Amino acid sequence: MSDVAQSFALQSELRQIANLVLLFGFVLTLAGEWLLPPPGTRWDRARFVHGAHNLALWLIGVVFVSIVFGSTVWALLQWLQMRGVGVLYFAPLPGWLHAVLAFALLDAADYVFHRLSHNLRWLWLMHAVHHSDPRVDATTNLRQHPLHLVLTQSWKIAACAAIGVPAWVYLVHEILNLAFAYWHHAAIRWPRVLDRALSWLVVTPRLHWNHHSPVQERTNSNYGVILSCWDRAFATLTPPAEEPAQFGLAALAAPRWHSAFGMLATPWRARSLPRL
Ligand SMILES: [Zn+2]
Numbered sequence: 542m543s544d545v546a547q548s549f550a551l552q553s554e555l556r557q558i559a560n561l562v563l564l565f566g567f568v569l570t571l572a573g574e575w576l577l578p579p580p581g582t583r584w585d586r587a588r589f590v591h592g593a594h595n596l597a598l599w600l601i602g603v604v605f606v607s608i609v610f611g612s613t614v615w616a617l618l619q620w621l622q623m624r625g626v627g628v629l630y631f632a633p634l635p636g637w638l639h640a641v642l643a644f645a646l647l648d649a650a651d652y653v654f655h656r657l658s659h660n661l662r663w664l665w666l667m668h669a670v671h672h673s674d675p676r677v678d679a680t681t682n683l684r685q686h687p688l689h690l691v692l693t694q695s696w697k698i699a700a701c702a703a704i705g706v707p708a709w710v711y712l713v714h715e716i717l718n719l720a721f722a723y724w725h726h727a728a729i730r731w732p733r734v735l736d737r738a739l740s741w742l743v744v745t746p747r748l749h750w751n752h753h754s755p756v757q758e759r760t761n762s763n764y765g766v767i768l769s770c771w772d773r774a775f776a777t778l779t780p781p782a783e784e785p786a787q788f789g790l791a792a793l794a795a796p797r798w799h800s801a802f803g804m805l806a807t808p809w810r811a812r813s814l815p816r817l
Contacts, residue, residue, distance in 0.1 A: 552619070566720055571679050621701060
């Protein structure tokens with residue numbers, strides 16, 4: 542089999558793994574939440590309604606993203622790789638080092654976009670839908686505004702083109718990104734000692750709890766998803782939270798912000814809110 546055919550076969554396998562992680566990551570997170578719930582967890586009607594709204598928004602997002610991009614993302618990433626587009630292709634690097642640098646720089650690009658999503662008002666109005674969730678659990682990971690999903694995907698394609706990220710490295714990063722995002726948002730009793738130890742290298746649930754705090758200084762910190770080094774390097778790291786105290790955004794606490802329609806309309810309805 543030629544190198545190109547091998548590369549395409551690998552990408553096809555990685556895409557299947559990404560879909561499996563998306564599905565089974567959700568099921569595993571739910572199972573973990575059922576078996577190891579934090580103190581005071583109640584599986585009541587409110588929790589199911591909350592989950593249903595988040596899932597409805599996610600489904601709308603999936604349809605919207607597939608309408609906008611179709612299969613162009615994969616075709617584009619393969620084209621970029623075959624043409625050798627991006628800075629790293631100009632450096633005479635061994636394959637393994639190219640892959641490691643591409644992975645790290647793509648992760649840094651994710652950090653930058655997440656930080657921009659908090660600092661540019663128009664992006665924040667979309668990203669606030671994720672942060673307004675008064676609970677943080679398996680479904681919070683899926684609670685993203687469809688327009689923000691499209692912009693995130695566009696940013697990633699642009700980052701791959703600028704950096705020179707091979708398509709398979711992008712897919713490996715996506716798979717880890719998904720797995721880490723489920724882990725961060727899981728409402729599971731999670732050992733403090735282990736969290737502290739791992740937080741030196743990667744973003745842990747207790748680091749991410751701070752990012753979902755209604756206290757603005759904490760919300761505007763811990764932007765990383767996989768590696769914690771970017772927050773450390775750019776002085777945006779706050780230490781792991783002790784316990785999941787309170788989540789959400791005070792300005793978007795009312796029930797009308799949490800229906801599927803309320804979340805879709807947030808970027809327009811919330812424009813004039815002074816405290817958001
Ligand atoms: Zn955020």
